[in-house]
Amino acid sequence: MNAAEIRSTFLKYFESKGHQIVASSPVVPGDDPTLLFTNAGMNQFKDVFLGFDKRPYTRATTAQKCIRAGGKHNDLENVGYTARHHTFFEMLGNFSFGDYFKQDAIKYAWELLTEVFKLPKDKLWATVYAEDDEAYEIWTKEIGLPPERVVRIGDNKGARYASDNFWMMGDTGPCGPCSEIFYDFGPSIAGGPPGSPDEDGDRYTEVWNNVFMQYNRRIDENGNYVMDLLPKPSVDTGMGLERLTRVLQNVGTNYEIDLFVTLLAATQDVLKAAGATEIDPASPSLKVIADHIRACAFTVADGVIPSNEGRGYVLRRIARRAIRHGYKLGARTPFFYKLVDVLAAEMGGAYPELVSQQRRVTEVLKHEEERFFLTIANGMEILEAALAVMQQSGSLVLDGDLAFKLHDTYGFPLDLTADVLRERGMSVDEAGFNAAMGRQREQARAAGKFKMAQGLVYSGAATTFHGYDKLMVEDAKVTGLYVD
Numbered sequence: 468m469n470a471a472e473i474r475s476t477f478l479k480y481f482e483s484k485g486h487q488i489v490a491s492s493p494v495v496p497g498d499d500p501t502l503l504f505t506n507a508g509m510n511q512f513k514d515v516f517l518g519f520d521k522r523p524y525t526r527a528t529t530a531q532k533c534i535r536a537g538g539k540h541n542d543l544e545n546v547g548y549t550a551r552h553h554t555f556f557e558m559l560g561n562f563s564f565g566d567y568f569k570q571d572a573i574k575y576a577w578e579l580l581t582e583v584f585k586l587p588k589d590k591l592w593a594t595v596y597a598e599d600d601e602a603y604e605i606w607t608k609e610i611g612l613p614p615e616r617v618v619r620i621g622d623n624k625g626a627r628y629a630s631d632n633f634w635m636m637g638d639t640g641p642c643g644p645c646s647e648i649f650y651d652f653g654p655s656i657a658g659g660p661p662g663s664p665d666e667d668g669d670r671y672t673e674v675w676n677n678v679f680m681q682y683n684r685r686i687d688e689n690g691n692y693v694m695d696l697l698p699k700p701s702v703d704t705g706m707g708l709e710r711l712t713r714v715l716q717n718v719g720t721n722y723e724i725d726l727f728v729t730l731l732a733a734t735q736d737v738l739k740a741a742g743a744t745e746i747d748p749a750s751p752s753l754k755v756i757a758d759h760i761r762a763c764a765f766t767v768a769d770g771v772i773p774s775n776e777g778r779g780y781v782l783r784r785i786a787r788r789a790i791r792h793g794y795k796l797g798a799r800t801p802f803f804y805k806l807v808d809v810l811a812a813e814m815g816g817a818y819p820e821l822v823s824q825q826r827r828v829t830e831v832l833k834h835e836e837e838r839f840f841l842t843i844a845n846g847m848e849i850l851e852a853a854l855a856v857m858q859q860s861g862s863l864v865l866d867g868d869l870a871f872k873l874h875d876t877y878g879f880p881l882d883l884t885a886d887v888l889r890e891r892g893m894s895v896d897e898a899g900f901n902a903a904m905g906r907q908r909e910q911a912r913a914a915g916k917f918k919m920a921q922g923l924v925y926s927g928a929a930t931t932f933h934g935y936d937k938l939m940v941e942d943a944k945v946t947g948l949y950v951d
């Protein structure tokens with residue numbers, strides 16, 4: 468099965484179980500200031516879970532465009548280095564709005580995986596929230612999964628790879644204990660099972676999360692987080708299409724599935740045309756570029772343009788990270804924007820906006836890339852000079868002020884600097900960078916007022932920008948995708 472068939476098999480399965488097939492919402496959440504980008508299938512149903520919005524159905528299923536490159540769920544740094552993370556991915560989901568709960572959710576998931584997709588049962592593991600005896604019993608007694616493959620896991624806040632079985636879309640919003648399904652790719656890949664000290668996530672890969680939505684986390688009058696019960700217990704699930712496809716096509720990483728084959732080949736072609744000569748086909752940089760064109764193209768198609776704040780800034784960081792990786796492989800002229808055509812041909816059937824916006828997306832990304840090529844050489848020169856001095860002194864940590872200056876003055880973001888240093892076994896003084904950034908924010912506050920005086924929108928928040936520059940808002944209005 469190719470990814471397109473897997474997507475439609477999922478939707479049709481849940482349609483046959485009484486679920487309404489609902490279209491993906493844009494990657495830019497229309498009315499949620501707590502969210503930078505759509506990060507899960509449940510986002511468009513947030514108000515339905517909260518009881519503020521009613522739909523003519525109590526069961527729904529979607530294939531949702533998601534971006535995880537900022538906010539609570541941020542995989543930008545993982546991309547290229549794990550087998551399973553993307554910045555843009557499709558999340559397949561089924562939802563119950565006060566209809567079925569744990570038992571049916573688990574039964575549907577198991578039936579779809581083992582009877583429709585025919586996955587071998589002995590390669591599947593499940594996790595449940597530590598105190599969730601009910602879910603544990605369903606897995607061990609009703610489904611019949613051996614207890615040694617059902618793992619109880621609490622909330623491991625802060626651990627980078629370790630599982631966390633209490634799911635939240637952000638710091639506030641609907642949330643609840645969850646039960647996840649993992650697939651074991653076998654001992655050729657390193658890493659231990661979920662919940663073990665050497666859990667890594669690439670051998671035992673999480674494919675599907677079933678969230679038992681029960682609470683709304685919010686900030687009360689005194690500024691403390693509190694949890695209210697939702698009007699009705701509900702279900703929200705999410706399964707990465709690319710991960711399920713990796714399992715079904717039995718390949719080592721998400722980047723070997725059919726969706727990425729053409730894109731990766733085209734990435735090599737455009738890099739060569741831009742001056743790269745010897746490209747290692749195993750280079751993480753190729754994955755980074757093939758991944759990031761998807762995030763950038765979908766983001767621009769949904770109304771964002773590169774800028775220095777909010778969503779536009781995240782888009783700029785993703786585009787620049789891709790371009791820097793191309794530069795690293797030897798590209799010296801713009802190459803990235805050329806992949807828009809390849810992507811539109813590959814995914815335009817499922818997402819027609821890629822075709823209708825194709826010319827605009829190409830132009831926006833090309834303009835951004837031309838600008839960045841002018842500054843990248845400059846920034847690399849400054850960084851190389853600093854690295855030469857560090858080498859002489861034996862220092863392994865780059866000064867935070869310099870990293871910030873590269874970011875702020877030369878348009879060379881921290882993640883790019885961190886990438887260059889990581890490749891050489893060095894790191895950045897992030898505390899120093901953050902301190903410099905804090906000083907800069909004070910000045911930005913004054914700049915924010917100045918912008919508002921000119922009719923631009925800026926929320927003035929100290930840590931999170933929810934504002935967009937005028938161009939982006941106007942641009943988005945033209946596309947009709949963003950209403951503010």
Ligand code: ATP
Pocket residue numbers: 535540542551552553554555556558628630634668673674675676705706707708709710
């Ligand atoms: P992981 O622990 O592997 O980072 P997660 O627990 O953060 O995944 P969830 O928030 O539970 O992921 O999202 C539901 C599902 O979406 C996951 O089970 C996975 O299949 C998919 N998914 C999550 N993040 C990504 C990503 N960055 N790229 C591709 N698929 C993803």
Ligand code: MG
Pocket residue numbers: 540542
């Ligand atoms: Mg994650």
Ligand code: MG
Pocket residue numbers: 629630631673
């Ligand atoms: Mg996880």
Ligand code: MG
Pocket residue numbers: 647673676
């Ligand atoms: Mg998860």
